Amino acid sequence: MKLDPSFIWTALVQILSAIPTTLYITVVSVLIGFVIGVAVALIRLYRVPLLYPLAVGYVTFIRGTPMLTHLLLIYFGLPVLIDGLAAHFGWSFRSVSIPMIGFAYISFSITAGAYMSEVVRSGLLAVDRGQLEAAHSIGMTTPQALKRIVFPQALAASLPNLSNSVIGMLHGSTLAFTVSVVDINAKAQIVASTNWKFFEAYLAAALIFWALTFLIERVTSVIEKRINLYNRGGVA
Amino acid sequence: MGAQFDISFVFSFLPKLLGTLSTTLLIVAGSLLTGIIVGFLVALPRLYKIPVLKIFSEIYISFFRGTPILIQLFLFYYGLPEIMKLVHVDMTRTPVLVFVILTYGLHTGAYMSEMIRASVMAVDKGQVEAAYATGMTGFQAFTRIVLPQALGIAVPVFSNLVIALLKDTSLAFTLGVMEMSGKAQTLGSLTQHFIETYIALALIYLVISFTIEKLLLVAEHHLLRHEKRNTPEKKSFKINKNWSYRRIIAELGPGKGGTGL
Numbered sequence: 001m002k003l004d005p006s007f008i009w010t011a012l013v014q015i016l017s018a019i020p021t022t023l024y025i026t027v028v029s030v031l032i033g034f035v036i037g038v039a040v041a042l043i044r045l046y047r048v049p050l051l052y053p054l055a056v057g058y059v060t061f062i063r064g065t066p067m068l069t070h071l072l073l074i075y076f077g078l079p080v081l082i083d084g085l086a087a088h089f090g091w092s093f094r095s096v097s098i099p100m101i102g103f104a105y106i107s108f109s110i111t112a113g114a115y116m117s118e119v120v121r122s123g124l125l126a127v128d129r130g131q132l133e134a135a136h137s138i139g140m141t142t143p144q145a146l147k148r149i150v151f152p153q154a155l156a157a158s159l160p161n162l163s164n165s166v167i168g169m170l171h172g173s174t175l176a177f178t179v180s181v182v183d184i185n186a187k188a189q190i191v192a193s194t195n196w197k198f199f200e201a202y203l204a205a206a207l208i209f210w211a212l213t214f215l216i217e218r219v220t221s222v223i224e225k226r227i228n229l230y231n232r233g234g235v236a
Numbered sequence: 237m238g239a240q241f242d243i244s245f246v247f248s249f250l251p252k253l254l255g256t257l258s259t260t261l262l263i264v265a266g267s268l269l270t271g272i273i274v275g276f277l278v279a280l281p282r283l284y285k286i287p288v289l290k291i292f293s294e295i296y297i298s299f300f301r302g303t304p305i306l307i308q309l310f311l312f313y314y315g316l317p318e319i320m321k322l323v324h325v326d327m328t329r330t331p332v333l334v335f336v337i338l339t340y341g342l343h344t345g346a347y348m349s350e351m352i353r354a355s356v357m358a359v360d361k362g363q364v365e366a367a368y369a370t371g372m373t374g375f376q377a378f379t380r381i382v383l384p385q386a387l388g389i390a391v392p393v394f395s396n397l398v399i400a401l402l403k404d405t406s407l408a409f410t411l412g413v414m415e416m417s418g419k420a421q422t423l424g425s426l427t428q429h430f431i432e433t434y435i436a437l438a439l440i441y442l443v444i445s446f447t448i449e450k451l452l453l454v455a456e457h458h459l460l461r462h463e464k465r466n467t468p469e470k471k472s473f474k475i476n477k478n479w480s481y482r483r484i485i486a487e488l489g490p491g492k493g494g495t496g497l
Contacts, residue, residue, distance in 0.1 A: 003318055064442040066403035068417060069434050076430040080241060171304035175407075185306060198314035206303040206311055213302035 007197045011188070011204035018187035019208065021101070025173040025183060028105045030166050033112025040117035045124060055117070062114030067107075067172050074107035075179050104176040108169060115165050123158030124150065156227045163220035167213050184208055245432035246439075249423055253436055257444075259415040263337055263405045268398065270341025275348025282353055293349065300346035305339070305404050312339040313411050336408045340401060347397050355390035356382060388459035395452035399445045406441075416440060 042048075043055040062070065079095030086093055127150050135145030177186035184205050192201035278296055281289035300308065313335045317327040359382045367377035409418030420437040424430040 003322075060446075061438070061442060064399075064445040065438040066406035066417070066441060068406045069438045069441065073431065073434045073438065076424075076434065080431065167302075171306075174304040174306040185304070188307070188310075192314075198310065199318055202307055202311040202314060206299075206307045209304055209307060210299060210302040214298075 029108035032109035036113030037116025123154035126157035267340030271344030274345030
């Protein structure tokens with residue numbers, strides 16, 4: 001094997017076609033994860049009985065185990081569960097009809113949910129309780145106060161964490177190759193093994209990921225500047 | 237999807253998987269050590285703003301934080317031998333574990349350096365000036381005043397990093413290293429009891445990360461024992477005072493954006 005710098009470019013062009021898959025996985029898991037995260041964070045903050053221990057258990061389990069095990073557990077476990085239920089209730093739906101990428105979506109959303117809940121929780125905790133009380137004192141209801149006063153500030157406080165989570169999920173999406181989804185990493189593997197140029201192909205994949213990460217960071221910093229406008233000057 | 241689910245397999249797999257725990261821990265320990273050394277070396281140019289080196293360390297950090305660890309693993313595994321060939325070093329006989337530890341070490345090093353940098357910077361500058369005022373030298377001020385405080389600040393981030401590293405080791409199987417997740421895969425395909433193996437695997441990871449977290453929490457309490465007096469209530473919805481602290485933690489990247497794969 002000899003280094004072939006020109007192949008990096010060839011590989012780059014070929015791998016580009018897999019970017020949408022990676023982005024789909026990232027976006028879907030981050031969005032669903034965020035919804036799960038908000039629910040779990042609110043359950044934990046308000047200590048909802050019954051649900052509270054479940055939420056804590058969920059977050060501990062997910063954060064304590066690798067993303068790969070989540071993916072494989074879902075990949076092997078979900079079909080058994082679905083087929084069992086289907087047989088029991090006589091559904092016509094079988095797990096075979098779930099596309100491979102579906103497993104990635106489900107598993108990564110569950111993973112993202114746990115991490116997002118911590119992001120949301122710390123963001124909400126970062127807002128001074130007095131703000132909520134002030135909102136109440138001028139007659140806002142709690143949902144109003146949360147929506148108008150607490151959430152915007154919490155969002156600003158958690159933006160750096162949020163951006164990190166998105167990047168984390170972007171990088172985590174490389175695991176999708178284990179369930180035969182052709183994302184950037186899997187595409188790089190294919191390009192590498194068909195041309196027997198592994199280093200060049202993975203370098204191309206690394207460059208793409210680097211660029212995507214850089215993009216996310218830039219976008220975040222722009223949003224951060226806008227969202228923190230209220231924070232400029234001030235009494236603090 | 238293989239055989240019927242049978243919980244007893246989970247228990248029979250546990251000891252089998254624990255047999256490879258040493259490999260996993262070896263990777264973690266080896267890369268932590270490499271990571272801390274690299275982290276220090278990389279953090280210094282940025283802390284002291286050394287002209288050219290600063291740019292290098294920025295690129296290094298950006299690259300290792302900006303690309304997935306899986307890609308880095310493959311990149312090093314396939315790339316390093318070829319690059320070493322250019323300087324006439326033969327790496328064909330190097331054990332795979334070396335590549336794995338090196339990659340994880342360099343990967344963690346990038347996060348470590350950010351952790352070191354941020355925690356040193358989080359110590360109030362006035363403290364150093366006060367130390368100078370009492371006649372300490374720069375070295376004394378660093379070891380006696382800055383370092384103990386920086387350590388306390390760094391521990392939560394460090395704990396996240398170690399756990400993230402532990403979880404990342406689950407990818408070493410892609411290069412054929414028989415650590416826990418590699419073993420789990422083998423066990424799964426041998427017995428066709430995939431769900432049970434991965435439950436057992438998850439349980440082991442859970443216990444180890446829980447232990448690491450608890451141990452480092454003890455360390456944190458010990459290191460921050462002088463600070464505790466100033467933070468009376470912890471559980472209420474109130475943080476504004478801690479805002480700057482939280483920001484630091486946030487900017488450190490709460491370990492790897494959270495996922496740690």
